Amino acid sequence: MALSNSADKLRHLIEKAIEDHKITRDEYEQIMHLAMEDGHIDSQERALLEVLQGMIETKMVKFVAS
DSSP: OOOOHHHHHHHHHHHHHHHHTEEEHHHHHHHHHHHHTTSOOOHHHHHHHHHHHHHHHTTSSEEEOO
């Protein structure tokens, strides 16, 4: 199944955070805004957000100052 346009953009933002092992509050807000901009979080977006949230909870990705 092909990713929706918003899910593809979301994937790129999340991959950057994973590669850097860090995320700023601004980046996190941008990710959340993108996920919700169409008023619906589809299954692909939900899965991506769950991966990111899990990595934040286990501190594999850490919040850093802007």
